[in-house]
Amino acid sequence: MTETTTAATKAKTAKHPASPFGLPDYGIPNFEMPKFDMSNMEMPEAFREMTEKGVAHAKDTYAKAKAASEEAADLLQNTFAKGATDYNLKLIEIARTNTRATFDYAHELLGVKSSSEFIELSTAQMHKQFDMFSAQNNELCALAQAVATEAAEPIKTGVSEAFNRAR
Numbered sequence: 001m002t003e004t005t006t007a008a009t010k011a012k013t014a015k016h017p018a019s020p021f022g023l024p025d026y027g028i029p030n031f032e033m034p035k036f037d038m039s040n041m042e043m044p045e046a047f048r049e050m051t052e053k054g055v056a057h058a059k060d061t062y063a064k065a066k067a068a069s070e071e072a073a074d075l076l077q078n079t080f081a082k083g084a085t086d087y088n089l090k091l092i093e094i095a096r097t098n099t100r101a102t103f104d105y106a107h108e109l110l111g112v113k114s115s116s117e118f119i120e121l122s123t124a125q126m127h128k129q130f131d132m133f134s135a136q137n138n139e140l141c142a143l144a145q146a147v148a149t150e151a152a153e154p155i156k157t158g159v160s161e162a163f164n165r166a167r
Contacts (some may be wrong), residue, residue, distance in 0.1 A: 079154055087144065089141060101128070
């Protein structure tokens with residue numbers, strides 16, 4: 001009985017030939033894709049012409065789209081550069097105004113003789129600063145809206161014209 005057990009064990013552990021993928025074959029036949037020699041095949045002339053026309057059309061469309069995209073990018077850059085310059089100039093003006101106000105306040109503090117005068121001056125300065133910051137904030141918001149509105153129109157027309165020319 002031990003002879004039959006060992007023979008059965010050997011049969012179970014016998015290795016099957018490996019497939020090209022490293023998996024056991026199990027006796028299943030290998031199927032491969034047929035190989036065609038493309039150099040012997042003749043391409044019809046009509047198909048070749050159609051392909052060449054398609055490639056030429058694709059190249060032309062790509063060149064037009066690239067030119068339109070570059071033009072649109074230049075338009076966006078120029079439009080936003082002007083708006084950003086205006087906004088930055090306004091920020092510099094606001095910074096100067098706030099710096100002057102701070103130095104004026106510091107100069108007034110040097111003349112304070114009592115704590116009640118200090119509190120009165122500080123309270124007045126806070127009200128003045130609050131009003132000034134509110135006005136400056138409103139100016140910046142109005143400028144940002146004006147820049148956005150101003151920038152939107154040339155962008156719409158310029159981008160539209162650039163892409164219409166690309167067609």
